[in-house]
Each structure stands twice: as C-alpha cells, then as structure tokens.
Amino acid sequence: MSPAPDAQPAAPLPGQNWQHSTELADLEATEAYAQQLAAQLQPGDLLVLTGGLGAGKTTFTKALGKALGVEGQVSSPTFVLSRIHRNREDTSPDLVHVDTYRTDAEGLESLDLAAHLAESVVVIEWGRALVEEALLGTGGSWLDLELQTPELENPETQGDDDAETPMGVSRPSTGAEIQTDFSESEEDILGTPRLAVLRGYGPRWESDPQISFA
Template sequence: MSRRQDDGPAAPLTGENWTLEMPLEDLEATERFAHILAAELTAGTLLVLTGGLGAGKTTFTQSLAEGLDVTGPVSSPTFVLSRIHRRAAEGPDLVHVDAYRTDAEGLESLDLLSTLAGSVTVIEWGRGLVEHALVGEGGSWLDLELESISAEDRSSAGGGKIITDFSESEEDLLGTPRRAMLRGYGPLWLRPPDALNG
C-alpha cells in the first residue's frame, strides 16, 4: 500500500538517544550542515530522512552527496525508488531511496540489505518502515527531519512585518529557511557527532 498524497511524515520513533535541533537559514546553511554530517558518516550508516513535500529532502541529499564525494548528479528517486551513486575515491557509495510511493514489501524488493554494509543509505519517507527491517531490533540509525519555516512563522516571530515589495528578494534566491531535527538511535549513536555538538 503506497502513501496517500495527503499523508504527512510519520511521527518520530520512540527510543532516541539524543535530539539536536538546528536552524538552517538558507540553502548555504543547509549545504554546510550536509557537508559536516557527511564527514561523520561511514559505510553501513542508515539515515532516514523525513519531512513534508517541499521540505528540502532531495536538496539536502544532493549536498550530502557532494560531502561524500560521490559521482554523477543526484536527483529524486521518486519514480525509480532507488539510485546508487558511486564514490569517486575510496569510501562508501550513496544509496538514495524514496519510499513515498511504496510500502515495506516494495522496499524489501529493492534488496537494500545487500548494499547497506558498503554504503551510506538515505531513505526519504522511510520512517517507521525501514529501521528495524534494515538494522534489526537493536540496530543503529540516524533520523533527520527537515521542516520548512513558513513566512507566517517568520512574521509572527518577527512582529508581523507587513510586506509591500513583492519583487524577488535575496531570501527567495537563497531558499526557504528550514529547521533540522537530527535524532540518534542505537548503540552506534549514543551521542551526537562531535562536529555538530558544539
């Protein structure tokens, strides 16, 4: 059974060891965050990427791929479900999966277990579907939730400024601000990556 168009992201799973909340003011901040996180990821890492439509999951994954130094362009695997991006030098490949249009049985048919050990596996819309199937009951994974901060949220926080200029702004060019919530699960992620925890 595939996810309905109006379904939002699933709620976070219980049992996380820690949660980091980070504001990402623009595309450059999102890119920096993805590069820092990429430096902390090793082969066998499962990253479940969550967020509503348009929250920036694919944009984040493109920057993560740059940080991992994988070859070729990274685009959304919505219609093919899974793409493998090879590492340019030594290190893990990137397996990028979009679970939006499938279910646990469909994901099982991708045989992600065969690539997990040698790759960083990023699964969009996978929360609650993939964690235990791929890493087992006592396994480890990261959960990253991206959330766009709407203009209404920003204006209510900033005193309700009235907008009279509708031309393209610097903010439009740099992208919508986001909030990132990174959670660690299992024995490999007992504490946040040092590079992000400070």
C-alpha cells in the same frame, strides 16, 4: 550557527539517544549542514530523511553526496525508488538514495537494500517507521533527520489522510496525485529558513556528533 535549544519536537519513534535542532537560514546553510554530517558517516550508516514536499530533502542529499565524493547527479528517486551513486574513491562509501513515498514493506524488500548497506551510506526519504527494523533488525543504529519549514509543520502527514502505515504515520495512497521534490528549486529554497532536527538511535549513535556552525 548553533542549535536552537527551545525547539525540541517530541521523538517520533521510541528509543532515541539524543536529539538536537539547528536553524538553517538558507540553501548555503543547508549544504553546509550536509557537509558536516557527511564527515560523520561511514559505510553501513542509515539516514532516514523526513520532510514535507519542498522542505529541502533532495537539496540536502545532493550536498551530502557531493561531500561524500560520489559520482552522478543526485536527484529525487521518486519514480525509480532508488539510485546507487558510486564513490570515486575505493575506500569511501557509495551513496544509496531511496524514496519510499509510494511503496510499502513489500516494495522495500524488493529493493534488496541490505545487500548494499555494508559498503554504503543509505539515505531513505519518507522511510520513518517503515525501514528501520526491516533493514537493521531490532537493536540497529540509524540517524533520523527531519527538515521542517514554517509551512510544513507536520511533514509526515502530507498527502492522503486516509492512507495509514504501521506506527500511525500518514502516507499517500496509491491513487494519490504524484508529487515529488522536483519542485525544489533554488529560488524556492534560497530564502526559506528551515529547522533540521537530528536524532540518534542505537549503539552506533549513542553519542551526539554535535554538528554546529562556526
């Protein structure tokens, strides 16, 4: 499956080097996309993962972890904020899976993610505009992956409209009802098409890895 050239959402953050959009028809396509992206990743890489509730973020991260060869069940880390999945191979990166849905800059600092970044691939859900500079400083490199479905046109505005983070990104307030990606079932995702919008930032991702399907 080739990228969809007519679907090019505006960049949510300044400084992107490139972006491309790929249509994912179903669960299998989402998993195949994760496998191809995993082949491009190395220790020290940060992937900021955005998408509305039920957009397939956890399904994508499960497939990414499997492709990286990490141990343990990859699931939504909403209630524990982060999980570290060790790699079975000493020469391959661990996977650090983080959900910042209900935290802020102070909560992010308490996770001490910088201590794990050098030897891991770090995937952060709901982290856009919150984690990039905090973890990498200015001039850092990261990938921004947004999973869109027809029902979730603006994934960062799910939740409480009055809860604003820096950069104007709407996030749920601490009093909002807890919603997670545990509702992401195979039945929900199998027949649901989605659009994967991948963006590259910083010198590490100066060139587009050109992920596509035969």
